[in-house]
Amino acid sequence: MTRASKILSGAAALFLALHIANGIYFGGLLPNCARSYDEGMNSHTLQFRRLVSARPAYLPGYEIISGLIARSIGKNWTAIYLANNTFHLALLLIFSCLFGVLVRDFETGALAALLLCLYPLAAGSYNRYCMDFALMGIVMAAVYFIFKSDFFARPGYTLLFFAIVAYGVLIKETILAFIAGPFFYALFLRLKDLWRRSPPAAFRFMAGLAAVVTILGVLASLTVLRILLWDHLFWEAAGIPWYAPENLSFFWKGLWETQLTPLFTAVLAAGVYYFAKEADARLKILISLWILLPNVILLFIPHGKTARYLLPQLPALAIVSSFALRKLLDSPAGRGALTLIFAGGLFQLYVFFYAPETLSALSYKGFNYWKPEAYRLGESFDAENFRFKTELPVKIGRAITTDMQTRYAKDGKYTCSVTFFPDDWTLESYILRSYLLLNSDLEMTETYKGVIIMAPAYSGNKLFNRYFRNLSPADIDYAVQLAPRGAPRPPLKENLPGWLRASYETACWSLGLKPEPQDWEKVRRVFAERLSTFRDVGRVSGGNYDAYISAAPR
Numbered sequence: 001m002t003r004a005s006k007i008l009s010g011a012a013a014l015f016l017a018l019h020i021a022n023g024i025y026f027g028g029l030l031p032n033c034a035r036s037y038d039e040g041m042n043s044h045t046l047q048f049r050r051l052v053s054a055r056p057a058y059l060p061g062y063e064i065i066s067g068l069i070a071r072s073i074g075k076n077w078t079a080i081y082l083a084n085n086t087f088h089l090a091l092l093l094i095f096s097c098l099f100g101v102l103v104r105d106f107e108t109g110a111l112a113a114l115l116l117c118l119y120p121l122a123a124g125s126y127n128r129y130c131m132d133f134a135l136m137g138i139v140m141a142a143v144y145f146i147f148k149s150d151f152f153a154r155p156g157y158t159l160l161f162f163a164i165v166a167y168g169v170l171i172k173e174t175i176l177a178f179i180a181g182p183f184f185y186a187l188f189l190r191l192k193d194l195w196r197r198s199p200p201a202a203f204r205f206m207a208g209l210a211a212v213v214t215i216l217g218v219l220a221s222l223t224v225l226r227i228l229l230w231d232h233l234f235w236e237a238a239g240i241p242w243y244a245p246e247n248l249s250f251f252w253k254g255l256w257e258t259q260l261t262p263l264f265t266a267v268l269a270a271g272v273y274y275f276a277k278e279a280d281a282r283l284k285i286l287i288s289l290w291i292l293l294p295n296v297i298l299l300f301i302p303h304g305k306t307a308r309y310l311l312p313q314l315p316a317l318a319i320v321s322s323f324a325l326r327k328l329l330d331s332p333a334g335r336g337a338l339t340l341i342f343a344g345g346l347f348q349l350y351v352f353f354y355a356p357e358t359l360s361a362l363s364y365k366g367f368n369y370w371k372p373e374a375y376r377l378g379e380s381f382d383a384e385n386f387r388f389k390t391e392l393p394v395k396i397g398r399a400i401t402t403d404m405q406t407r408y409a410k411d412g413k414y415t416c417s418v419t420f421f422p423d424d425w426t427l428e429s430y431i432l433r434s435y436l437l438l439n440s441d442l443e444m445t446e447t448y449k450g451v452i453i454m455a456p457a458y459s460g461n462k463l464f465n466r467y468f469r470n471l472s473p474a475d476i477d478y479a480v481q482l483a484p485r486g487a488p489r490p491p492l493k494e495n496l497p498g499w500l501r502a503s504y505e506t507a508c509w510s511l512g513l514k515p516e517p518q519d520w521e522k523v524r525r526v527f528a529e530r531l532s533t534f535r536d537v538g539r540v541s542g543g544n545y546d547a548y549i550s551a552a553p554r
Contacts, residue, residue: 008110011342012093015117019126020086061170062131081129089126091137092116096315099144100322103283107329111322112315118345119314120261120352121307131172132311138168139178140315143290146182151282152190177297178312181289189282260317263344268317270324278323290316392542399549400478403537407554416477421492421499473530478537481548485541489548492531496524 062084069080093113100109116122116136125133141164149157165183168175191206260268276284291313298309325341328334404416483490497520534550541547 002107005106005110008107008114012097012110012113012117015114016089016093019089019117019123020082022123022127024082059170059173061167062134062172064170082127085126085130085133088134088137092140092315093137095137095140095144096318099140099147099319102144102147103280103319104323104326108319108322108326111325112318114342115264115267115318115321115325115345116314118342118349119264119318120348121311122314123349124352125308125311130308130311132174132308134171135168135175135178135312136315138164138171139175139290139312142168142175142179143182143286143315146186146286147283149186151186153193174309175312177294178290181293182286185286185289261348263341263348264321267321267324267341271321274323274327275320287316287320392540392545392547395540395542396480396547396549399538399540403478403549403551407551417475418478418480419476421479421481421490421496473527476530477552479531479534479550481550483546483548485544485546487546489546496527496531497521500524500527 065084065087066080069083073079073083093116096113096116097106097109100106100112122133122136142161145157145161145164146152148154149161152158152161165175165179168179275287279287294310294313325338328338400416400418479492481490481492500523501520530552531550533553535553537549537551539546539548
């Protein structure tokens with residue numbers, strides 16, 4: 001191993017240690033709570049009472065791994081997702097280095113691994129629930145096996161490719177968009193070679209491939225792939241049209257704002273030049289397909305766009321960028337420039353995690369998905385003021401469960417919808433609701449526009465799951481008003497217009513949609529009429545909040 005290789009290996013190990021330490025630090029600020037409502041919603045679907053939920057929101061790979069970890073360490077969500085993500089981070093860095101050795105040299109792979117540790121989107125995804133983060137290492141391993149198999153010429157590595165892709169599908173089905181381009185390109189090269197040498201061999205290869213794909217397809221259909229494709233692709237609210245400037249800007253501003261930042265975008269631009277000049281033709285085509293095809297697919301799907309969806313393409317961008325950084329290793333001046341680049345990357349991560357207002361000011365509207373201000377506010381609130389205590393969500397959950405057992409058990413009603421009405425729509429109340437999802441004795445199955453559809457723990461396996469296309473007042477079973485502890489109970493009817501508007505706009509933002517004008521007074525009248533029939537269940541207190549619970553008439 002050369003001196004440069006040893007230095008880069010040490011730097012990669014140091015950056016990995018910093019990743020883990022930073023994740024533990026931020027996770028410790030909120031030891032068992034999500035930092036956002038979406039994270040709380042997704043994490044709660046893991047329902048640690050079973051390895052696979054009755055109706056999971058995604059394919060069960062991430063859930064099974066998290067369930068096994070939970071059985072080892074207990075229900076500590078921070079430790080669960082950090083253990084899960086650390087495994088996939090190690091997978092990413094190892095296969096990045098191995099891929100570099102395969103296509104050029106170890107230094108190229110190590111430089112790509114270092115870049116992946118410094119990309120803010122990857123760093124911001126590591127210490128939270130994010131299946132897209134796990135896919136980065138899996139896609140990197142799959143592409144490595146394509147090359148190692150000499151484009152499916154070596155059966156052993158070909159089987160490893162299918163095995164790692166099958167594992168990735170169980171984590172999240174979107175891996176297919178990232179691996180489709182490299183897969184079909186490798187398949188084309190293999191069939192071209194076989195047909196040239198022996199057409200019967202080409203037919204046998206196709207038959208074997210069809211058998212493997214059929215088996216994988218059957219296994220997928222036995223889980224929840226049909227539900228996933230229907231719910232996630234067709235039922236979720238469509239975003240703005242694909243041709244709208246707001247939609248297109250997600251892609252051309254994506255590298256600049258949401259994935260690499262200006263510093264690493266400049267490195268990528270230099271990398272494109274050297275990559276096009278020096279890389280093998282097959283590598284250039286494969287990497288190009290890896291990057292371009294997922295963006296085309298994401299452009300047209302009827303779904304909100306968020307930067308985390310493109311996390312699995314970051315290894316490809318890092319590989320391209322590493323071709324430029326590799327040139328810097330050849331001279332003292334270049335090594336000095338390389339040191340400055342990595343120092344700049346570390347500074348970016350520092351301000352991203354610890355001084356987000358600085359990065360937000362430098363970057364137009366901040367990061368598209370990981371808003372720096374929102375990212376830090378939750379940790380600040382909890383660490384400085386200890387406002388969020390698990391006792392409050394536990395008390396809310398118990399009060400609702402007890403009331404349902406009394407009122408509905410004989411009728412066979414096992415689910416309820418709970419709507420939260422905060423005194424004002426702030427991140428405090430947003431995170432408090434995610435606290436409820438993780439720490440109450442209610443099992444949440446789906447959310448939409450501020451409504452939580454919950455199955456009390458006593459319902460056993462009779463879970464219920466659906467997507468709300470429109471929120472109807474008739475769907476609300478319980479209303480929970482949140483107010484600062486000791487403050488008068490907020491007037492619900494008077495606060496309805498502001499709450500409805502804020503809830504709607506927040507839901508649109510979380511789904512990547514553009515809010516449309518609404519007749520809020522008309523909506524308020526409908527809700528007010530329904531809520532006026534509710535009866536008081538009681539008040540519970542915890543931390544710095546009081547929760548006033550009321551129930552719909554039976």
